[in-house]
Amino acid sequence: MNYFVIGYYTLLIGASCLAAYYQARTAFLLLFSLTLGSFIMGIIGGEPALWFVTVSAGVIALAAGTSYAFREFLVIILPDEMSRNVKGAPLTASFGLFVVMTYAIAGLFAPVIAPFGEAEVISTAFAPADAQMLLGADQLGRDMFSRIIYGARNSVGLALLATAIAFFFGAVAGLIAATKGGWFDQAMGRVVDVVMSIPSIIFALLLLSIFGTSTTTLVIVIGVIYSPRVFRLSRAVAGNIVVMDYIEAAKLRGEGTWYLIRKEILPNSTAPLIAEFGLEFSFVFLLVAGLSFLGLGIQPPTADWGSMVRENATLVSFGEITPLIPAGAIALLTVAVNFIVDWMLYRSSGLKE
Amino acid sequence: MSDTENSDKRELLLEIQDLRIEGYADDKWVEIVHGVNLELHRGEILGLIGESGAGKSTIGLAAMGYTRDGCRISGGSIDFEGMDLTTANQDELASLRGAKIAYVAQSAAASFNPAHRLIDQHTEAPVQYRIKKRLESQEDAMELYHRLRLPNPKEIGFRYPHQVSGGQLQRAMTAMAMACRPDLIIFDEPTTALDVTTQIEVLAAIRDIVDQFNTAAIYITHDLAVVAQMADKIKVMLRGEEVEEAETIKMLEDPEEDYTKSLWSVRSYKRRQKYRPQGDAVPVVSVQNIDAAYGDVKVLENVSFDIHAGMTVAVVGESGSGKSTAARCITGLLPPTAGRILFNGEALPSSYKARSRDQLRQAQMIYQMADTALNPKVRISEIIGRPAHFYRGLRGAKLKKRVDELLDLIELEPRDFYNRYPTELSGGQKQRIGIARALAANPSFIICDEVTSALDQLVAEGILKLLDRLQKEFNLAYMFITHDLATVRSIADEVVVMKEGRIVEQGPKDEMFTPPHHPYTDLLLSSVPEMDPEWLTTVLEERGVDNIGEAALKKQ
Numbered sequence: 001m002n003y004f005v006i007g008y009y010t011l012l013i014g015a016s017c018l019a020a021y022y023q024a025r026t027a028f029l030l031l032f033s034l035t036l037g038s039f040i041m042g043i044i045g046g047e048p049a050l051w052f053v054t055v056s057a058g059v060i061a062l063a064a065g066t067s068y069a070f071r072e073f074l075v076i077i078l079p080d081e082m083s084r085n086v087k088g089a090p091l092t093a094s095f096g097l098f099v100v101m102t103y104a105i106a107g108l109f110a111p112v113i114a115p116f117g118e119a120e121v122i123s124t125a126f127a128p129a130d131a132q133m134l135l136g137a138d139q140l141g142r143d144m145f146s147r148i149i150y151g152a153r154n155s156v157g158l159a160l161l162a163t164a165i166a167f168f169f170g171a172v173a174g175l176i177a178a179t180k181g182g183w184f185d186q187a188m189g190r191v192v193d194v195v196m197s198i199p200s201i202i203f204a205l206l207l208l209s210i211f212g213t214s215t216t217t218l219v220i221v222i223g224v225i226y227s228p229r230v231f232r233l234s235r236a237v238a239g240n241i242v243v244m245d246y247i248e249a250a251k252l253r254g255e256g257t258w259y260l261i262r263k264e265i266l267p268n269s270t271a272p273l274i275a276e277f278g279l280e281f282s283f284v285f286l287l288v289a290g291l292s293f294l295g296l297g298i299q300p301p302t303a304d305w306g307s308m309v310r311e312n313a314t315l316v317s318f319g320e321i322t323p324l325i326p327a328g329a330i331a332l333l334t335v336a337v338n339f340i341v342d343w344m345l346y347r348s349s350g351l352k353e
Numbered sequence: 354m355s356d357t358e359n360s361d362k363r364e365l366l367l368e369i370q371d372l373r374i375e376g377y378a379d380d381k382w383v384e385i386v387h388g389v390n391l392e393l394h395r396g397e398i399l400g401l402i403g404e405s406g407a408g409k410s411t412i413g414l415a416a417m418g419y420t421r422d423g424c425r426i427s428g429g430s431i432d433f434e435g436m437d438l439t440t441a442n443q444d445e446l447a448s449l450r451g452a453k454i455a456y457v458a459q460s461a462a463a464s465f466n467p468a469h470r471l472i473d474q475h476t477e478a479p480v481q482y483r484i485k486k487r488l489e490s491q492e493d494a495m496e497l498y499h500r501l502r503l504p505n506p507k508e509i510g511f512r513y514p515h516q517v518s519g520g521q522l523q524r525a526m527t528a529m530a531m532a533c534r535p536d537l538i539i540f541d542e543p544t545t546a547l548d549v550t551t552q553i554e555v556l557a558a559i560r561d562i563v564d565q566f567n568t569a570a571i572y573i574t575h576d577l578a579v580v581a582q583m584a585d586k587i588k589v590m591l592r593g594e595e596v597e598e599a600e601t602i603k604m605l606e607d608p609e610e611d612y613t614k615s616l617w618s619v620r621s622y623k624r625r626q627k628y629r630p631q632g633d634a635v636p637v638v639s640v641q642n643i644d645a646a647y648g649d650v651k652v653l654e655n656v657s658f659d660i661h662a663g664m665t666v667a668v669v670g671e672s673g674s675g676k677s678t679a680a681r682c683i684t685g686l687l688p689p690t691a692g693r694i695l696f697n698g699e700a701l702p703s704s705y706k707a708r709s710r711d712q713l714r715q716a717q718m719i720y721q722m723a724d725t726a727l728n729p730k731v732r733i734s735e736i737i738g739r740p741a742h743f744y745r746g747l748r749g750a751k752l753k754k755r756v757d758e759l760l761d762l763i764e765l766e767p768r769d770f771y772n773r774y775p776t777e778l779s780g781g782q783k784q785r786i787g788i789a790r791a792l793a794a795n796p797s798f799i800i801c802d803e804v805t806s807a808l809d810q811l812v813a814e815g816i817l818k819l820l821d822r823l824q825k826e827f828n829l830a831y832m833f834i835t836h837d838l839a840t841v842r843s844i845a846d847e848v849v850v851m852k853e854g855r856i857v858e859q860g861p862k863d864e865m866f867t868p869p870h871h872p873y874t875d876l877l878l879s880s881v882p883e884m885d886p887e888w889l890t891t892v893l894e895e896r897g898v899d900n901i902g903e904a905a906l907k908k909q
Contacts, residue, residue, distance in 0.1 A: 084380075087380075244725045244726075244728075245720045245722065245725045245726040246725065246726055246727055246728040248686065249718065249720070249726060249790070251686075251705070252684055252685075252686070252705055252713060252717075252718065253713060253739075253740060253743060253744075253794070254705075254708075254710050254713045254743070255743070263731070263735075264728055264731075267728070267730035267731065268728070268729065268730050
């Protein structure tokens with residue numbers, strides 16, 4: 001028994017009692033089951049297990065605090081209507097917004113933030129972290145931290161571009177198909193079925209080995225692979241709108257397809273489409289990372305999180321966590337985007353409570 | 354006097370005192386029911402009437418201790434058999450609902466679970482509350498079906514909801530509410546979605562069964578004639594406040610408040626009837642012997658009628674009679690399979706796609722549901738301005754002036770409405786915008802598809818007056834599709850009666866409303882509830898209980 005363990009249990013039990021006294025049911029249940037769980041963990045894992053719990057709780061509390069502060073910050077600086085929307089956002093969503101904003105800043109100002117160039121060899125291979133290199137060096141002696149900052153620009157930028165292309169073609173085709181119906185709808189539907197029936201990563205590998213691995217090809221290939229999903233969604237969303245009376249009124253007025261899509265259908269389908277954009281972005285981002293890991297994505301020496309994981313993979317066997325940092329960056333962004341999308345879907349579905 | 358003494362002696366079942374309910378909107382709680390008192394004795398039926406938004410349904414639900422999502426009871430008490438429902442916990446409330454208090458919703462079709470048979474849904478509550486065993490409860494269900502005069506009472510419960518008609522479904526739902534023999538049933542507009550001929554049998558069934566089991570009921574509706582048949586006393590609501598309450602007969606004959614009087618007088622609005630111009634005037638629209646079909650199903654057969662300039666032709670019939678299909682043929686959404694449609698003497702191309710811009714401009718449409726007829730994401734100025742821009746190429750200041758003119762025409766202040774979105778408007782205002790959109794095209798012919806049936810009576814009257822004024826001003830021809838004969842009586846010049854895709858009878862209104870009628874017209878006319886509280890009883894006596902609703906239709 002040392003002071004840490006004693007303090008740990010005192011705090012938990014004291015907090016449980018307080019929660020029980022003030023009839024905070026959920027808080028009490030959470031705290032007390034944590035106390036009970038800690039008894040078992042303490043017996044099995046000893047003091048380190050308790051440290052782990054403490055640190056995790058601290059990290060969660062820190063994230064929650066940041067999210068809360070960030071949300072209040074947004075509420076103050078944003079214009080009226082947007083700030084009212086943000087006010088109702090759950091903490092997870094504001095956490096997502098915070099992470100996305102951090103990544104965006106890192107990507108946009110990469111040359112300013114990063115202390116070294118992404119391809120600059122400044123040290124020996126796998127040099128440990130020091131005052132100059134925050135996260136040590138990679139397998140060629142380049143600064144890991146700088147490469148992660150540049151990676152935000154390369155990986156995220158490429159995924160964003162590819163998603164935008166997939167979205168543009170998918171959504172336009174889907175909306176036209178829903179509005180016109182008939183043979184165009186059928187033809188597009190079958191083409192989409194064919195593309196979707198091929199496993200995406202294998203299809204991507206195939207196309208990339210045929211057309212080479214330049215960035216342009218990569219973006220186009222991913223755009224082609226992902227546009228069918230967007231097609232299906234936008235067709236389904238628009239399908240619910242084209243049966244409305246106001247569309248009938250516009251058709252009877254003699255309006256053309258393009259007007260119908262632009263002025264009548266699109267304003268009513270933005271919410272689900274934006275949510276889908278976020279979701280789709282996560283998938284594309286993971287696909288880009290996966291392709292880079294396999295060596296067919298972004299080519300060296302350009303910094304990219306997927307390939308950084310592969311290049312430094314050997315370090316894992318020496319107990320180093322360096323290769324996990326870019327992997328963590330990928331995971332964090334995906335989770336953050338999903339948090340935001342969840343919030344948007346919730347809002348657009350019109351559910352309350 | 355003896356009546357009131359009797360009801361005082363009867364046991365008090367439900368007593369609501371100073372009930373206040375709040376709704377959550379725009380981040381704050383707003384009071385929507387402002388202190389309502391209500392007393393209900395055993396076996397008594399209370400009619401709750403008022404416009405939409407008056408808080409009728411909210412009070413009805415509160416009588417079960419329930420509030421919709423985003424609402425809460427903020428004050429007062431609801432005393433049901435000595436138990437205060439505002440403070441009772443969820444378990445206590447759950448044990449009341451279904452067993453002691455039952456609820457019959459407006460749309461039975463939407464309230465039954467389509468995946469289960471009627472009788473399984475019927476027996477759920479009694480079995481759950483251990484009041485009856487499943488088989489016992491099934492037999493009871495058949496007995497109730499019999500009493501509610503459902504056809505094949507032994508067998509109908511084993512069907513799925515989509516296999517029975519709307520009126521039958523509504524009666525099955527009433528039977529379900531009766532399953533535990535509750536002390537109180539809340540009927541929330543149970544016949545609003547039904548045709549008049551079907552409505553009458555549901556009303557008769559509800560009245561009988563409530564009588565037989567001495568059940569108390571709260572009957573919520575916006576139809577005065579209906580409530581006159583059902584209720585012992587009537588409470589009139591307006592914007593969450595009680596206007597007045599009195600015994601049915603007194604309320605009908607001698608209402609005290611101005612608001613109640615205005616509700617009563619709506620039905621008396623009448624417009625002078627016009628007749629066809631003499632000589633060989635060319636009708637604006639002439640429908641000649643058209644047939645139409647959805648796929649292989651034939652829905653219209655040999656339909657012909659003429660609409661002359663400045664006149665209103667009402668097309669009446671029950672749902673499924675083909676009135677809206679005839680309108681779709683005229684607009685060109687559904688090209689007829691035979692026959693032709695003349696516009697000012699010229700044949701129109703059968704599909705709207707083949708029509709010229711000017712032909713499209715001439716015929717406009719106003720829809721039943723203003724909610725789906727106006728794009729929620731487009732500003733009013735754009736909704737009304739688009740046709741003016743599209744057909745006449747107006748833009749800039751001229752377009753703005755035209756939109757202002759149109760808003761003036763429909764009696765909405767241009768400055769307030771120019772930049773608003775449809776979702777910010779009330780039902781009547783939305784319908785007015787729909788009218789303005791049709792007018793913006795400068796048409797000579799407008800199809801009004803049930804334009805008033807989704808509106809409250811006072812608002813509907815305003816719309817009818819507006820349409821009438823516009824007709825005089827612009828010499829418009831109206832095709833007025835409706836199932837509401839009261840509306841027909843007030844505004845039509847000529848009437849076309851449709852049944853199962855054919856025209857049963859047509860002619861000038863005065864001839865159509867004076868006997869002798871075609872038997873179907875007669876059935877329709879005699880099924881419209883009247884304000885006389887004895888009306889239902891009289892009709893039932895005249896026709897016999899087995900000769901109303903679907904049974905009567907089959908005999909045609």
